[in-house]
Amino acid sequence: MGRLRDATGRDIRIEAGSDLIGLPSVVTVACFRIIQEALSNALKHSAAERIDVRASRVGGLVRIAIVDNGKGFDVAKAHARACRAGGIGLLTMRERVALAGGSFAINSTPGHGTQIHVGIPLGGADSLASPVANAASAVGAGAP
Ligand SMILES: Nc1ncnc2c1ncn2[C@@H]1O[C@H](COP(=O)(O)OP(=O)(O)O)[C@@H](O)[C@H]1O
Ligand SMILES: [Mg+2]
DSSP states (O other), X not given: OEEEEOTTOOEEEEEEOGGGTTOOHHHHHHHHHHHHHHHHHIIIXXXXXXXXXXXXXXXXXXEEEEEEOSOOOOHHHHHHHHHHSOOOHXXXXXXXXXXXXXXXXEEEOXXXXXXXXXXXXXXXXGGGGOHHHHHHHHTTOOOO
């Protein structure tokens, strides 16, 4: 468990178990990129006082949560905006999870913060056996 306080006084808590050491590098890189984008969004956009990052291994999955108590946003609107004009952080995160055969959930309510929950299977590369399903889910088409 790590606890940081940034220059503006925000409380950032990071909880990651030692069971995450030695995972397949494709899984580690995917987790790193997802946390990097979600944390950077929380720092840049949320004005939260507290940001929690948790990662742990649960069965055959790495579960990641990035939760802030900031101002929240309208996810559907942000998506529509991103499709029109850049701002591809959220889309890239979704796509990365889908390609890894994982699950992605974002819940945000204006005024009530943002919660992102991700599950990445440890057998990530195997899931590429279904590239069509993964690609379809990456573009939001759901399970075929
Ligand atoms: N944790 C968050 N709290 C508040 N707003 C957020 C958060 N994450 C994303 N957003 C909103 O969603 C938009 C899209 O995010 P993103 O796709 O990462 O693009 P970018 O960070 O480049 O603006 C952001 O511009 C911001 O308005
Ligand atoms: Mg971003």
